[in-house]
Amino acid sequence: QIRVRVIEGRQLPGNNIKPVVKVHVCGQTHRTRIKRGNNPYFDEIFFYNVHMTPLELLDETVSIRVRKNGACSKGRWMHIALSGHFTMMFGNIPVSCLSVFLVMRKWLLLSDPEDTNSGAKGYMKVSMFVLGTGDEPPV
Numbered sequence: 502q503i504r505v506r507v508i509e510g511r512q513l514p515g516n517n518i519k520p521v522v523k524v525h526v527c528g529q530t531h532r533t534r535i536k537r538g539n540n541p542y543f544d545e546i547f548f549y550n551v552h553m554t555p556l557e558l559l560d561e562t563v564s565i566r567v568r569k570n571g572a573c574s575k576g577r578w579m580h581i582a583l584s585g586h587f588t589m590m591f592g593n594i595p596v597s598c599l600s601v602f603l604v605m606r607k608w609l610l611l612s613d614p615e616d617t618n619s620g621a622k623g624y625m626k627v628s629m630f631v632l633g634t635g636d637e638p639p640v
Contacts, residue, residue, distance in 0.1 A: 521570070604628060
């Protein structure tokens with residue numbers, strides 16, 4: 502099982518925005534509830550039940566995007582990025598670490614995927630982890 506917790510956003514640009522976060526993992530997509538403002542608090546956890554071996558998981562990705570519904574945003578999606586667009590491939594993680602992989606309460610940089618030179622578009626705090634059969638989730 503893969504769990505993704507969308508915690509909060511900070512410094513999202515625009516006026517009167519209503520951001521929503523879209524998380525895509527292993528062919529499954531979840532969206533947060535729409536919030537208001539430039540510093541939204543979501544605190545939503547998404548569960549992705551996957552039935553694949555660690556080797557099969559290596560070909561999968563995690564994509565996290567933020568959509569700002571507001572007068573200035575034109576409903577465009579922004580990718581969360583640590584460096585460029587954030588799409589994490591499980592293939593970048595050693596197979597021996599997949600059953601204990603976790604990212605806890607980390608701030609990720611938002612960027613516009615259509616204009617990579619435009620700079621930061623805010624920040625999103627998330628947690629992500631992979632649980633094997635019988636594993637307990639971290640607190």
